[in-house]
Amino acid sequence: MSDTSTAAPQLPIEGELCTVAIGNFRTEAGADIAETAIAFQRWGVFKGDPHGQNNVLLLEHALTGDANAANWWDAVIGPGKALDTDVWCVVCTNALGSCYGSTGPASTHPDGNAWGSRFPAISIRDQVNAEAALLETIGITRVHAVLGGSMGGARTLEWTLLHPERVGFALVLAVSARASAWQIGIQSAQISSITRDPDWHGGDYHGTGRSPDAGLAAARRIAHLTYRGELEIDERFGTSAQSGENPLGPFRADDQRFAVQSYLEHQGKKLTERFDASCYVVLTEALNRHDVGRDRGGLNKALHSITVPTMVVGVDTDILYPYHQQEHLSRNLGNLLAMSKLSSPVGHDAFLVEARQMDRILRQFITLTEHYAAEQADSPRNDC
Numbered sequence: 204m205s206d207t208s209t210a211a212p213q214l215p216i217e218g219e220l221c222t223v224a225i226g227n228f229r230t231e232a233g234a235d236i237a238e239t240a241i242a243f244q245r246w247g248v249f250k251g252d253p254h255g256q257n258n259v260l261l262l263e264h265a266l267t268g269d270a271n272a273a274n275w276w277d278a279v280i281g282p283g284k285a286l287d288t289d290v291w292c293v294v295c296t297n298a299l300g301s302c303y304g305s306t307g308p309a310s311t312h313p314d315g316n317a318w319g320s321r322f323p324a325i326s327i328r329d330q331v332n333a334e335a336a337l338l339e340t341i342g343i344t345r346v347h348a349v350l351g352g353s354m355g356g357a358r359t360l361e362w363t364l365l366h367p368e369r370v371g372f373a374l375v376l377a378v379s380a381r382a383s384a385w386q387i388g389i390q391s392a393q394i395s396s397i398t399r400d401p402d403w404h405g406g407d408y409h410g411t412g413r414s415p416d417a418g419l420a421a422a423r424r425i426a427h428l429t430y431r432g433e434l435e436i437d438e439r440f441g442t443s444a445q446s447g448e449n450p451l452g453p454f455r456a457d458d459q460r461f462a463v464q465s466y467l468e469h470q471g472k473k474l475t476e477r478f479d480a481s482c483y484v485v486l487t488e489a490l491n492r493h494d495v496g497r498d499r500g501g502l503n504k505a506l507h508s509i510t511v512p513t514m515v516v517g518v519d520t521d522i523l524y525p526y527h528q529q530e531h532l533s534r535n536l537g538n539l540l541a542m543s544k545l546s547s548p549v550g551h552d553a554f555l556v557e558a559r560q561m562d563r564i565l566r567q568f569i570t571l572t573e574h575y576a577a578e579q580a581d582s583p584r585n586d587c
Contacts, residue, residue, distance in 0.1 A: 225337055248292060262355070263352075324489075400418030445461065506535040522551060530542075
């Protein structure tokens with residue numbers, strides 16, 4: 204959108220899911236997605252210049268998250284909370300490729316059927332560019348800050364590289380600068396669990412009356428072990444048997460389980476009730492392709508080129524994105540605002556469940572951005 208007027212952006216009713224058409228979208232790899240739409244929600248009143256200084260905080264959700272950030276981050280979003288909606292306008296989109304309002308493989312193709320296997324592979328960069336197109340369509344070309352964890356952290360990092368002129372500050376939580384071989388391996392195993400399910404049908408199971416639920420549940424069981432800390436899982440379950448079952452009998456049986464098996468099966472079943480398997484595959488593949496150094500002269504050169512003041516947060520017990528990966532970010536970012544450690548036995552998911560620590564970290568981030576912005580405004584200009 205070339206119009207740079209200061210008209211108020213087109214925002215939905217607070218908390219209401221809104222889906223916006225952004226037209227045909229071309230992916231980084233050269234595929235086309237016709238009639239693309241991105242869904243989003245907002246909380247708080249917009250204030251300021253949609254093309255300059257304003258109060259927009261753009262939140263990025265994790266892999267199976269959605270635009271309803273006030274639900275999955277309820278402890279920190281709202282009046283008087285760390286992301287104070289009396290002060291800030293909090294906006295959260297649903298990622299391209301997901302199944303919560305934005306266009307993805309489970310969405311309806313222009314021909315009336317599901318996209319299915321016709322939906323192309325996408326990258327984190329594609330998700331960010333689609334999100335940028337959404338913001339431009341509703342009349343916002345700059346935000347005060349972008350914040351996100353896990354896949355949302357990867358999107359946040361890419362925002363600082365793809366559209367630095369549109370971002371005032373960034374908060375990157377629990378992610379790395381690129382997918383490691385271990386991450387690609389564990390994520391590829393999850394994809395394989397789904398695509399080897401007999402009900403996968405090459406990704407074209409929509410409309411068949413069946414879906415690869417067994418594969419998706421298995422993928423979630425694998426993933427969940429990387430989301431939670433080893434110490435927490437062992438402390439909760441140890442080698443205990445599931446109530447009424449005996450996993451130590453003379454023959455192994457599927458219905459005679461350790462307690463941790465029952466827990467993981469429950470997590471898998473919950474996901475099949477709310478998420479689409481093909482979307483899980485597309486989003487997981489996007490994480491496999493995450494590499495901020497690709498076509499930018501390598502990892503450290505790309506990180507050093509980041510001019511957006513960025514705060515980095517890691518979890519000390521994170522198995523999926525170990526803390527040393529956030530330390531690598533902090534050492535190489537071109538404009539490090541701050542570094543913080545979240546200490547928790549929970550592991551990767553700590554940024555979603557450790558409410559007290561996240562409250563402190565987010566308040567620190569907001570304060571730092573305000574002080575930094577004030578210092579920049581007060582700095583004398585050299586007009587010579």
